[in-house]
Amino acid sequence: MTVEEILNEASALLLDFDGPVCSVFAGIPASTVADQLRGVLADGGYTDLPKAVADSADPFDVLKYAASLGEDESRYVEAAFAAHEVEAIASATPTTGAHELIEAWHESNRPLAIVSNNGEPAISAYLDLHNLRTSINFVSARTRTNVAQLKPSPHLLDQAVAALDITPGRSVFIGDSTSDIEAAQAAGIRSIGYANKPGKRSSFGSVGADAIIHALTGLMITA
Known part of the structure; x- marks a missing residue:
């Protein structure tokens, strides 16, 4: 089945945020945010971090480690992460074709949800900044209480399809x-x-993606 057939047979579209919609940390490197989150842990007395966490450029690695330490640590680090994400939105770069895809889907009179491990405040800020709010029916995203249920858990996707009332x-x-x-x-x-990066095609194939695309432009969406 082609990508267009999959899309046009679907009753609802769910979109990840960082990547398919925009590059959140285009202006503020993710590695800088990871360093700042490690600083939050250090302020709490956690200075001897596992090497994988200490060296990671991915703030989600730091967040997951904080969640393993306890509720307070998870809450403090998540709050700092959410603030940095909101700050980053001002310089986030829209993905080529993403806004057009969102608008075309909205015009097809089918619901669309953003489903993301990023924080809801940052996603809302982006949608407002780019006047996309009315084209999005639901946002299923990270909160201070669901850090343990981020993707690859199905929780956020389950939440989205339930909210859209779509099987x-x-x-x-x-x-x-x-x-x-x-x-x-x-x-x-x-x-x-x-x-959107070298090597991802083979990775998606190995985990069984139903289809693979290299760009969001040119996708034919019918009403």
Whole structure:
């Protein structure tokens, strides 16, 4: 089945945020945010971090480690992360074709949800900044209480299809990571891997994405 057939058979579209919609940390490097989150842990007395956490350029690695330490640590680090994400939105770069895809889907009179491990405040700020709010029916995103339920857990996807009142099998999710594809499979949702970097095509193929794309432009959406 082609990408267009999958999209046009679907009753709802679910989109990951960082990647398929925009590059959140285009102006503020993710490695800088990871360093700042490690600083939050250091302020709490956690200075001897595992090497993988101490060396990681991915703030999500620091967040996951904080969640393993306890509720307070998770809450403090998540709050700092959410603030940095909101700050980053001002310099976030829209993904080519993403806004056009969102608008075309909205015009097809089918619901669309953002499903993301990023924080809801940052996503809301982006939607408002780019006048996309009215084209989005629901946002299923990270909060201070669901850090343990981020993708590859199906929780956020389950939440989205429930809110849209659509059966999982009638939905399709576009994501740019293997954890997105794994979450979609666990939720019973078709998946399209957005291979925006070298090596992702083979990774998506290995985890069973239903289709793979390299760009969001040129996708034919019919009403």
